[in-house]
Amino acid sequence: MSLQRVVITGMGIVAPECTGVDAFWQRLFSGASAxxxxxxxxxxxxxxxxxxxxxxxxxxxxxxxxxxxxxxxDTVSQFGFMAAxxxxxxxxLLARDESEADDIGLAVGLFSGAMSAGRTDPHFNFFxxxxxxxxxxxxGNITIPLKLCGPSHVFLSLDLAGVDxxxxxxxxxxxxxxxxxxxxxxxxxxxxxxxAGLDKAGLLSRKERxxxxxxxxxxxxxxxxxxxxxxxxxxxxxxxSAQQRGATVYGEVLGYVSSADGSGAAAIDRLLREAQVExxxxxxIMANTTGCAPVDYQQARAFRRVFGGGAAGPVVTNITWAVxxxxxxxxxxQAVASALVLQEQRIPPVVNPDGEQEACCLNLAPxxxxxxxVRFVLQNTxxxxxxxxxxxxxxxxxxxx
Amino acid sequence: MNxxxxxxxxxxxxxxxxGKEQFWAGITSGKSFVRRITRFDASPMRVQIASExxxxxxxxxxxxxxxxxxxxxSLYTAIAARLALEDSRLTADxxxxxxxxxxxxxxxxxxxxxxxxxxTRQNGSNGHRKGDGAAGAWMHGFPAxxxxxxxxxxxxxxxxNVVSTGCAAGADAIGVASEAVNWGLSDVMLAVGxxxxxxxxxxxxxxxxxxxxxxxxxxxxxxxxxxxxxxxFVIGEGAAVLxxxxxxxxxxxxxxxxxxxxxxxxxxxxxxxxxxxEDLSKATLAARRALQLADAQPQDVDYVSAHATSTPVGDRxxxxxxxxxxxxxxxxxxxxxxxxIIxxxxxxxxxxQAAANFLMLQHQVLMPTVNLENxxxxxxxxxxxxxxxxxxxRCILQQTxxxxxxxxxxxxSxx
Numbered sequence: 153m154s155l156q157r158v159v160i161t162g163m164g165i166v167a168p169e170c171t172g173v174d175a176f177w178q179r180l181f182s183g184a185s186a187x188x189x190x191x192x193x194x195x196x197x198x199x200x201x202x203x204x205x206x207x208x209x210x211x212x213x214x215x216x217x218x219x220x221x222x223x224x225x226d227t228v229s230q231f232g233f234m235a236a237x238x239x240x241x242x243x244x245l246l247a248r249d250e251s252e253a254d255d256i257g258l259a260v261g262l263f264s265g266a267m268s269a270g271r272t273d274p275h276f277n278f279f280x281x282x283x284x285x286x287x288x289x290x291x292g293n294i295t296i297p298l299k300l301c302g303p304s305h306v307f308l309s310l311d312l313a314g315v316d317x318x319x320x321x322x323x324x325x326x327x328x329x330x331x332x333x334x335x336x337x338x339x340x341x342x343x344x345x346x347x348a349g350l351d352k353a354g355l356l357s358r359k360e361r362x363x364x365x366x367x368x369x370x371x372x373x374x375x376x377x378x379x380x381x382x383x384x385x386x387x388x389x390x391x392x393s394a395q396q397r398g399a400t401v402y403g404e405v406l407g408y409v410s411s412a413d414g415s416g417a418a419a420i421d422r423l424l425r426e427a428q429v430e431x432x433x434x435x436x437i438m439a440n441t442t443g444c445a446p447v448d449y450q451q452a453r454a455f456r457r458v459f460g461g462g463a464a465g466p467v468v469t470n471i472t473w474a475v476x477x478x479x480x481x482x483x484x485x486q487a488v489a490s491a492l493v494l495q496e497q498r499i500p501p502v503v504n505p506d507g508e509q510e511a512c513c514l515n516l517a518p519x520x521x522x523x524x525x526v527r528f529v530l531q532n533t534x535x536x537x538x539x540x541x542x543x544x545x546x547x548x549x550x551x552x553x
Numbered sequence: 554m555n556x557x558x559x560x561x562x563x564x565x566x567x568x569x570x571x572g573k574e575q576f577w578a579g580i581t582s583g584k585s586f587v588r589r590i591t592r593f594d595a596s597p598m599r600v601q602i603a604s605e606x607x608x609x610x611x612x613x614x615x616x617x618x619x620x621x622x623x624x625x626x627s628l629y630t631a632i633a634a635r636l637a638l639e640d641s642r643l644t645a646d647x648x649x650x651x652x653x654x655x656x657x658x659x660x661x662x663x664x665x666x667x668x669x670x671x672x673t674r675q676n677g678s679n680g681h682r683k684g685d686g687a688a689g690a691w692m693h694g695f696p697a698x699x700x701x702x703x704x705x706x707x708x709x710x711x712x713x714n715v716v717s718t719g720c721a722a723g724a725d726a727i728g729v730a731s732e733a734v735n736w737g738l739s740d741v742m743l744a745v746g747x748x749x750x751x752x753x754x755x756x757x758x759x760x761x762x763x764x765x766x767x768x769x770x771x772x773x774x775x776x777x778x779x780x781x782x783x784x785x786f787v788i789g790e791g792a793a794v795l796x797x798x799x800x801x802x803x804x805x806x807x808x809x810x811x812x813x814x815x816x817x818x819x820x821x822x823x824x825x826x827x828x829x830x831e832d833l834s835k836a837t838l839a840a841r842r843a844l845q846l847a848d849a850q851p852q853d854v855d856y857v858s859a860h861a862t863s864t865p866v867g868d869r870x871x872x873x874x875x876x877x878x879x880x881x882x883x884x885x886x887x888x889x890x891x892x893x894i895i896x897x898x899x900x901x902x903x904x905x906q907a908a909a910n911f912l913m914l915q916h917q918v919l920m921p922t923v924n925l926e927n928x929x930x931x932x933x934x935x936x937x938x939x940x941x942x943x944x945x946x947r948c949i950l951q952q953t954x955x956x957x958x959x960x961x962x963x964x965x966s967x968x
Contacts, residue, residue: 224826253823254838262717263695282758283826283956286660287696287717292957295821301835304821304959305725308662308715310697316714320729323736329818345671349691411651412701412710418651537701539713 161399162243162387164235167475168205180500205380205476217297226266229293231383232338243387257302257330259321261313261337263480302330315483315533315541319408336484338383377442380476384484403491407544416454416540437468438490438531452512461513469517483533490529558731561808562641562796564633568604581941602772604789604896626749629792637794653741654712658726660900667694712739721955724903728817746904747792777924778861778890779932786862789896793904810968811911816847822958836960840878847964858951861890889922889937903953
């Protein structure tokens, strides 16, 4: 079977202070960050940093799903379900023939998921733990109400889970194992176990004011991640199927690479080589700087090694300053932003880079963002554990053959 | 471009012992390895039986200072992976580090144990100073940490991932790992299924939803798939690891090949969080697609490796599924259940099944379903009752299911 081309035909997102793709996109250009003092938890779990990016309580009534299913849904499943419904709606796949369900699957990435987020929830029902409080429960919570019967997986590669899920879905469609996949991540770091753990592991920001997250930054004392929450899911579909249905194509997925080799540079090179895209054709890098110094430095080094430093390189941007570090959902939120960059031909800014333009020697997008032609976006997600995953996305009509 | 995936190493740790020889001897012995729980005091619980791994099995693999451990799953994966790699005789020269990877399948991984350890340390209970060592407990709480350990220890720096699809995770890990080789992401993969499920919170959770057997007074006969009076499954535990390689490379280095992973397909029922779909349509679809990918006809299949956990509904529907997929040939095919022997090890179960299947292909002997004296009238296939049996085995369909309506199918054959 010949390899299929894979395109993005729908997106859905639930992020701090912005629910829905339009709200998210506007938010990125407004320059306003959702990072603030913690309110949902009393903050006693946090030794130093008390900054988070929270989603105000989900209105369960707005979920419009049967009560029977709702009782199995922890916060992470709710986020995931909302993003999934928006994405399928945008793709025009919500109301479809029953028979089509067999060819639509789900790949979702988690960091905490129902295991820790759910079990430490004060409303957690221990009686149904076997049904609700294992990582895989999100799978039923999305596939049952939305009727998806294709290949479905839950991936747990920490803060890379969202992008790894998209990478897997890309492969599945490319090799003809499904016509469409809902892919992305859903997560919440805002539970006692995950927060206290991240804090004790020294990964959280200890700053006393909302931090200014940029790229490659981190020499200042007290830098670290600001935990966030939310979900983002994309509809990946074979180009053939999208054309048959006359669906709007937002971007094309041209490649995925994941590697635990430490630097990330070799993996990016391999990704570009395999997609037959030249280095100077990459117009934009969607980075995932977390605010953690070692990870951000490693990432900036990898970009400089691959593309060279300074103003001549691709425009580098990120979304962490706006929504915090959303862990398992981070890579998927990045992917939504990347697809929108291609669709809108606008690059959102890095807000308040705090003098790190010089520090990281990269071409950061200044506020209020840049309008320019963008053919290819390289999305990079670097994990705390030294593993890195990257996606290459292109404007649909300019995809590699 | 047509890359084929073969299995060149098997490592298992389960209640019968450590290593494929002990495992094989155990699963063909005709007896069940279920007994009353000894690891903790189960007397206040309604379920007091499980298929445990004895500490004596683990001790030879653990350094003096590292015992006792509250992170058993990490031990299981480390031991099974080491045994599998030794069995494969793979060396670092045989592949480039970024062309080797690990995919782990687990339902809960180390998280329940870590949650307990974290909170006892955080709150200063159980003799710990308040907050002491809590960060360390947290760091060990993520399944991805197990993959990272294996990746570093064995120089597998390429495609690594964790699949967590409940009780289907072990089969899905093998599926995803074989896809990684098949699709060219990797040349060598460790496919791992692991679960340390014999602990109070997991047993209590499954008992709450009435999934477990209460045959506390007769543990030997508690796990009885396809039997008339079966009353639920018995928790098991352990890890199984398969070394997967691209076939051409394996032949080139003269590896011993157990067999081939020919096809993998998974579907979801999209109907209920726990109960399988009565019409079996999505499970049937998964089986047909897996056979199609394997380029196999129903008449090529000699044996079905059943999920069969010993629950009243599950075993009946699985029997019906074999009939749906194979038609009249269902009565000529042999079917048996590993869970009758070593219980249901949740996220490890699918990998254990696969390990048993490749050993069966090697030995050309069928593993029995034990405790099968009076079959349920609705379960009327040849379940290889109680005694292992020599047979001509070429092609196997492995069926593994999980909560959330997961149906995962693997087609395995001689290379």
